[in-house]
Amino acid sequence: SLQTKKPYEALTTETVVQVVAPLNHFDDVNQLEIKEIGDGNLNYVFHLVEPATGKSLIVKQALPYAKVVGESWPLTLDRARIESEALIKAGEYVPALVPKVYHTDRQLACTVMEDLSDHLILRKGLIQGEVYPKLAEHIATFLAQTLFHTSDFFLHPFVKKEQVKAFINPELCKITEDLVFTDPFFNHDTNDFPEELKSSVERLWNDQTLKRETAKLKHAFLTRAEALLHGDLHTGSIFVTTDSTKVIDPEFAYYGPIGFDIGQFFANLALSYLSHFHHSKDQHKRQQFQAYLLNVIEDTWTHFTEQFSQLWHSKGQEAYMQVAGVEEDFFAQVLEDAIGFAGCEVIRRTIGLAHVADLDSIEDQALQLKLKEKALALGSTLVRERKQLTRISRFLETIRGVAHA
Ligand code: SR1
Structure with missing residues (x-):
């Protein structure tokens, strides 16, 4: 793609035309007509x-x-x-599921891409109680295709290691290592929660089993280079x-x-599930919508395993892939x-630096607190008991159980 030779400068609605x-x-x-519409945590987005x-x-x-x-970070x-290379890579396998990239400018650190303003951010749609019938199948396809085709199951080991090199992303990974795996589990100043949650949060900080299990998950995130991840697959x-x-x-791809991607997607659906004790206006609608959210989780997992398995048997390159039990152990x-x-x-998302609107937009403060308590209980249970939740149905039962306790 074209490269300007200009040094980096922050673009404005005037200069972005260049x-x-x-x-x-x-x-x-x-x-x-040009507007800056970025509402994320990190970037400018010009429309x-x-x-x-x-x-x-x-x-x-x-x-x-x-x-x-701010500029202090x-x-x-x-x-x-x-980000641009990850979008292009995903576009090789699932072109319909990512925006088209038209141009990347390395000096300006910007990417020109397809405008998707006829779409809505999923988190906003879910808060409004919208149902997306194809969501599970689409996300399962995205996950199965991108993860399989960038893994050792498919790539030659030399090519795979070149890819690992190209997607070394230490600073963005450090954000996840700190904000997802470390800070919320310690008394760290990036944390953000109301005083009323303090005793539950302190209980969490003192839960040595939870911390021991979280250490294993963080270690996996730090060391297991299995496939090219999206790295930030929440509903936003x-x-x-x-x-x-x-x-x-x-941009968190590595x-x-x-x-990891699967877990982040599921977690944000679980948070949506909790938030609908507020967002759904009557009990019937709430039950229907919560059932829909659990169906999305279940269908995503089912379609993901089906598609990945189909790729495993049709395109697998690794010597051990046909050995009995290897596929089952992997899943x-x-x-x-x-x-x-x-x-x-x-x-x-409940007590760390970056929250979710699903819970934070709940005006009824007492209900918001109660749901955040449930979120902490759910998160802890999932980390601590994940080895026993050996079927997707048991994961769904856990969400239901904690939410309705
Ligand atoms: C400082 S970045 C905070 C969060 O926003 C991103 O979307 C990631 O989820 C990150 O953890």
Whole structure:
């Protein structure tokens, strides 16, 4: 793709035109309506529309710091390269499930991509109680295709190790190591929770079994380079319509344990489940929607294992893949990991630095607190008991059990 020789500068609604002008996507770049619409934690997102033609584009630019905290938290611009390369890589296997990348500018740390503003962020849709009939199948396909094709089950070992190198992402991984696996389990100043939760949080900090198990999950995240992960697959990283699903924002991509993406997705659905004790306005609707959320988890797992297994038997390259029991052991490990990672994600979204709107938008403070207590109980149970939750149905029972206790 084209490369400018200019040094890095933060783009503005005025200067972003210089990035798209050479692409000849628009009829007249002087007639664009441009807005900065980024509501994430880290980047600028510019939306460019040409009213006369209806053509549009997104330009996403990494800032040299984390927007959520400010300039005091410097952050590598290389994440823009990682994000763009991860989107392109996913596009090789699931083109319908990721935005199309038109151009990457390494100096400006920005990516020009397909505008998806006819889609809604899944988290917002779920808060509104919207049902997405194809979500589970689409996310399962995304997971199975991207994870299988970037793993040792498919790639030549030399190619795989080149890929590991290309996706070394230490600074973004460090954010996850700290914010997901460490800080919420200790009295750390990045944590964020109301005083009323203090005694539950202190109980969690003093739970040595929980910490011992979390240490194993963190170690897996640090060391197990199994496949190229999205790395941040929460419901804010997924755009949806009734028929379409697009996975966005893979700037946390790196080679890690296969269960991680699955676990983050499941955790955010579990948090949505809890939040519907508030967001659903009557009991029948609530029960229906909560049942839908559990179906999404179950169907995602079922479709994921079916598709991965089909790839395993049709395209597998590893010598041991046809040995009896190897496939079953693999899926058992992925489920155990996914449930453990889900537990960490539920805990950190409740008391860590980056919360979720599902729970934080609940105006009834007493209910919000009660649901956060349940989230902490759920997260801890998932981490501690993941080895016993050997079937997806047992994971769902655990969510139901803790939520309705
Ligand atoms: C400082 S970044 C906080 C969180 O936002 C991202 O989306 C990741 O989930 C990260 O942990």
